[in-house]
Amino acid sequence: MKKVIITVVLFLFAINLIAQNLEITPHYGYQFGTKLNYGPNYLKIDDSDQYGITLGMEMASGLTGEITYIHHSTELKIRDILLGPVEERLADLNADWVLLGANKYFKEGKVRPFAGGGLGLVFIAPKNENLLVANRRFDNQTKFTFSFKTGANIMVSEVVGINLQFNMLFPIEWGGFYVGGGTGGFSSGVSVSSSTIIAGFSGGLVFRISPKTNTTN
Numbered sequence: 001m002k003k004v005i006i007t008v009v010l011f012l013f014a015i016n017l018i019a020q021n022l023e024i025t026p027h028y029g030y031q032f033g034t035k036l037n038y039g040p041n042y043l044k045i046d047d048s049d050q051y052g053i054t055l056g057m058e059m060a061s062g063l064t065g066e067i068t069y070i071h072h073s074t075e076l077k078i079r080d081i082l083l084g085p086v087e088e089r090l091a092d093l094n095a096d097w098v099l100l101g102a103n104k105y106f107k108e109g110k111v112r113p114f115a116g117g118g119l120g121l122v123f124i125a126p127k128n129e130n131l132l133v134a135n136r137r138f139d140n141q142t143k144f145t146f147s148f149k150t151g152a153n154i155m156v157s158e159v160v161g162i163n164l165q166f167n168m169l170f171p172i173e174w175g176g177f178y179v180g181g182g183t184g185g186f187s188s189g190v191s192v193s194s195s196t197i198i199a200g201f202s203g204g205l206v207f208r209i210s211p212k213t214n215t216t217n
Contacts, residue, residue: 020058022055023055023056023058023206023208024053024055024056024207025055026051027052027053027203027204028049028204029049029202029203030047030049030200031050031074031199032198033046035196036196041080042078044077044079045074045075045077046075048072050072050200050202052069052071053068053069054067054069055067055068062104062105062108063104064105064116065102066101066116066118067098068098068120069098070097070099073092075089075093076091088133090129090133091126091127092126092127092128093126093127094124094125094127095125096122096123097121097169099120099145099147101117101119101147102116104116110154111152113151114149114150114153115148117146117149118146118147119147120144120145120146121142121143121144122145122171123140123142124140125140143172144171145171147169147170148168148170149167152164152165153206155206155208159209160205161206162204163202163203167200167201167202170198171196
């Protein structure tokens, strides 16, 4: 979290120096889950809500540089023939995403459709592990990730609008979880590490702030 705060502070400082148009977009939405398959078995990341904020700075007409922070909390589950026919909960997961990217508006006006993408990191923090299944604690992980989004801002006024968007997050090698060994767990361990796609949608408000300009008569 400290990394997120430091990054946001540096971004705001840079904006203040350059004095360009600024967009602030707090958002809340729904993140679909995903599965990591290994043979006939899988690890499953459950659906969850998600919230975050995007700070954007106008780089050129219709083009905005952005930094985005997204958080979501979910559950990690497993289905494995060695455990039986049902899913078992492995752990709770907290994921914090920090992305640097760009956003392109296709037209000006009340409705401003856009598409964009970014690169960054996701910080994965498992907790409350089910030791009867996992038989061990999971380590925190940091993974490279990239993203894609599309949607529209519907401007109510020149300053305030409604943001609606669909997003896709691509963590590189989400996973790396090892499960195995011991009473109540696997008789032999498995390690699952794979790339995946996590999609979702969100809505929020967008605030457009223009720098004050001084004029002389």
